[in-house]
Amino acid sequence: MPTTENFSLLAFGAHPDDIEFGCGGVIARETLGGRSVSFVICSRGESATHGTPAQRTREAKRAAALLGATVEFTDLGGDAHFEVSVARVLRLARMIRRGRPGIVLAPSVVENQHPDHAKLGRMVRDAARLARYGGVKELRGLKPHAIGQLLFYAVTPGAEPGDLTRFVIDVSPPDIMRAWTAAMAAHASQAATRDYVELQLTRARLNGLRCGVEHAIPLFADGLPVFNSLEPLARSARRF
Amino acid sequence: MPTTENFSLLAFGAHPDDIEFGCGGVIARETLGGRSVSFVICSRGESATHGTPAQRTREAKRAAALLGATVEFTDLGGDAHFEVSVARVLRLARMIRRGRPGIVLAPSVVENQHPDHAKLGRMVRDAARLARYGGVKELRGLKPHAIGQLLFYAVTPGAEPGDLTRFVIDVSPPDIMRAWTAAMAAHASQAATRDYVELQLTRARLNGLRCGVEHAIPLFADGLPVFNSLEPLARSARRF
Amino acid sequence: MPTTENFSLLAFGAHPDDIEFGCGGVIARETLGGRSVSFVICSRGESATHGTPAQRTREAKRAAALLGATVEFTDLGGDAHFEVSVARVLRLARMIRRGRPGIVLAPSVVENQHPDHAKLGRMVRDAARLARYGGVKELRGLKPHAIGQLLFYAVTPGAEPGDLTRFVIDVSPPDIMRAWTAAMAAHASQAATRDYVELQLTRARLNGLRCGVEHAIPLFADGLPVFNSLEPLARSARRF
Amino acid sequence: MPTTENFSLLAFGAHPDDIEFGCGGVIARETLGGRSVSFVICSRGESATHGTPAQRTREAKRAAALLGATVEFTDLGGDAHFEVSVARVLRLARMIRRGRPGIVLAPSVVENQHPDHAKLGRMVRDAARLARYGGVKELRGLKPHAIGQLLFYAVTPGAEPGDLTRFVIDVSPPDIMRAWTAAMAAHASQAATRDYVELQLTRARLNGLRCGVEHAIPLFADGLPVFNSLEPLARSARRF
Amino acid sequence: MPTTENFSLLAFGAHPDDIEFGCGGVIARETLGGRSVSFVICSRGESATHGTPAQRTREAKRAAALLGATVEFTDLGGDAHFEVSVARVLRLARMIRRGRPGIVLAPSVVENQHPDHAKLGRMVRDAARLARYGGVKELRGLKPHAIGQLLFYAVTPGAEPGDLTRFVIDVSPPDIMRAWTAAMAAHASQAATRDYVELQLTRARLNGLRCGVEHAIPLFADGLPVFNSLEPLARSARRF
């Protein structure tokens, strides 16, 4: 368990724009606050209606740069072709052991979103477990690592889990909103079909209005959060 | 909404020992950390099998002193006779306006515990709402106050709500456990019937084992918690 | 059970602006489509921070007129003072017998909103049941009436029930949005404190984006809906 | 999204009799109303205690004919041998693109029924998503298609999902009940072991009694239903 | 806690026919097995569409006799006029202390049934708690009593709770079904309006078909059941 505040963050996305759309404002908040953040993107968006893999890759790199995160790609079978398997879970577990993050971000496991999202969420969840076990032969050579917390983000409102500990992150400061908006806009190929940017800004505004701030993003904890005191809990979203 | 860390805490209990049994370790953690904590106890335990009202009052005062909290009493119809009414809710709302706490603690509204517990939880929840409205005539003369967060505690494991944001507070430091145990033991009249102290210590130990600490106490947030960054969330109870 | 399409609508609100904020767009959709709609408002908002009862009454009448609905007032103990009682339920049941509506609208019974909202929701739910029973002496002289359906609206997003059949009404046509916005703006006294109009328009836009329409409002059915065929069900909100 | 009432219906069944037993009355209601309905049956029932694959195939064809539906067969690994895979999901997605249905029917994803049922439900759900994405290479040559709604049926009462929007279809008219009963009876090989026909008729009668009609069948919406007005919602099952 | 098998049963009903319709077959099973059963009926059905209070009382007495149970009446405000209050709860608690039952039966607390049903369920639940506390002054003179278990029955399918431990009682033996059917038929005044008897027999048959028996009735445990071994658990309703 991380004992200091200097933990790093590892965020997984199924498609080149999922992290930005689902929790880009949270990423900006962390990197602007000095935290080291890495992205792992698990496809090149090759089944989407718009954008070539090369274009999607460029967009993802540019978006990560705008958010101050590093980015690497991996392949879990291809966009719209993810399948959950232990071999893939172990690949993700190796990445967790290599990066030794304090917090991991992944898409929620709500089954009714894009099939790849929930599958990636399930694989990351399992990967975070296997990264801890000392005897897994495929992971030898990398020291076991127990992450501090796995947080799920929801790429769309329909993917927000109703049965997990939920909270919101205030992303109102203008520099954060600017970085987030720019990172979403970097995925220009996706603007043709759907109003993703407006969807996310509207959702963040609605969450912000509920909390009495400008904009906010919901996240969902896989493990019960542990606190040392009530101090971090003194602020609730109950404004109306 | 409280803007500094110096908010105070107001805890409501239905019977003289409920706060101590349900979340005494959390109280000790806060007072030992320098926070100002007040208790409002809403009966004298006059329907219990053991202990006279006078004895229960003495025990409650001594327990509050051991925890470093001030204590006052109010009457909501008598032990085992609570009834939810707007007049009583307004009485609690006046106390909230007077104390201007950042965080309020109340028993959970899970209906299947002692009937008084859930009724008090519901009345405190409503009181925290009414304390904010500027035009409530019974509250005139006291400035409206919006609390930062309402947290529910569970006097028994069966009263833990399954549908609210849940987290645990680490109460392991020996001075905290000592203060908590002493405060529970101060309710000597209740030791005759049931193993309340053992119940709570066993429960805190089980929650501690799950988090990799010595002892921990679960709490439940009525309002969605809002954070400014991921930093407070880097520690999860997932140890097994 | 109503056998034709010409049923009328009866909407209950706890405070002068609740119906408009919670489901005003749905009301506009129905009245612009030729349906007869009546409002029953159960307080004059006399505990609110802003606005006198007289001012609130004028605003409510004007808003109802803008939506094409008739309005009458009743008193359930006063704003912030509602208490659930059979006598009050029977008063509401008389109104249901008098109006003989096909559909009744009421605020949801989710307990964590303004206490009056959930209390009114529970009383309307009970009133709709008692309106059917032939032998209730306080209701004599008015013919028993079984409504077709009770629908709950949520004044705020936090009051949306998670455990009832949920669906959305498309309120995108410009004349509907214009009428709804004007009706919300008619409650000018409430604009001082909170961004209610922006909250509702943001929420309707988010629901609209999810459905691929401009704006939409969620409702919740108290009784399982019965259909004669699949035809009305061929349109889902799953756009992302 | 289908813009007219003339959408067609595509129903998937894991075994030769699942559609008939789970929602045959709804099928009859639609075909008797003039709608075009196609069945896709995903095994020949070859692991059942009674009936050969040839016999089961004949029974399925005859039942579909009695219901006025066309029928085709596909193979997902064999009865009791279904496994969820992207390749199979894409096969189902091709069928959806070919048929371009407005509404798709599939067995519920409740995990505790026959394992094949939930697996097929999950694959159809994913197939309906993939059918929309323009770049999926295995689907090239068939125009992307977004269905209007995915509805789940429950082959047995234990497979009824508790967490989805639920409603019932009135199937009382005698010609509908006759067609449905005949279609179930066409699966003569299955009558040896269990009282499937009595189970379904008893269940439809119980649902009918609850709604004040003769017989009714419950269905469950995967996507939030969108309506243009309250008119279709004026009839509820609350009769007792 | 009852230590022998010879515990008695106390069943509460809101209206003269509720116990019979909701769980009459279970009552017959127990009395035919030699158990002593008492009914407490809390109104005379005076708000119903059909039947005078005198007629309803006669019907209730005859039905109880057919089931082998004793019956007494109490008044909680009158049919359709129940209100939850501590005074009424204490009245029920006195009855529990007087009868000292091992098991108590009450209508479920699901809020969406007849309002009286859920109110009675809540009052009996509280009464069973207060009956245990030694110091309740209104209960003096009657020895405290802790019941073994509180079981809820559902008068209609819509009142079956989804969140409690659920199980079914096999009521198939012909003498049990005969006694139950006769007891329901004894409420002749109610046969005019609704098909209550058919509703209950259809429901019992559906539950029976699911278990592989003729007829079965669902019940719901308020307290977690405790067993000494797995032996009583070797029979499940999973037949389809």
Added chain:
Amino acid sequence: MPTTENFSLLAFGAHPDDIEFGCGGVIARETLGGRSVSFVICSRGESATHGTPAQRTREAKRAAALLGATVEFTDLGGDAHFEVSVARVLRLARMIRRGRPGIVLAPSVVENQHPDHAKLGRMVRDAARLARYGGVKELRGLKPHAIGQLLFYAVTPGAEPGDLTRFVIDVSPPDIMRAWTAAMAAHASQAATRDYVELQLTRARLNGLRCGVEHAIPLFADGLPVFNSLEPLARSARRF
């Protein structure tokens, strides 16, 4: 369905110590009561931080002997490498047909525990279904078998399902606790890392305190339990 009390018990564990830690006290209760119990252990714990496969096998055999159970091993891909497949499910179904148990025990399907636990739970659930179907070709030569009940145990508190029928088994007698504790201690290799034995004993003590007994273990029924009378249900855990 088993018709006598002499049914046997078949318990599945993913790793060599799971059955002991999750429900060892229940096993001891049954074997000491004369019931025949068999264990199937599905890995040798080869990915654990401590203990070699040979050592883990010896420990498992010794623990089973201490509990009076027979033990056999099977391989589902290796520790931390389980994958759900029909071939593996059929292997488990063969074991069920061979053993013809009345009750089967398996780890819960709650997804958030060790990934292997939930996967085994799902495979056993499916295996119990397939064991019944007469035409499954891989199972030929072994007579179809319908088990009486599938019960889930939870290896850790976090794996306790919230949505299944739950109950507890009293395991207080000293000979039972002695056998259970010895069986857990037999897994000496696992004592190095985590306080598993203390976790389980603390958990059993907390459950015991809630029921008024010394120690108790929770179990979860996959199928709705069927009883012939209320007699087994007269004891509830509601002590506080």
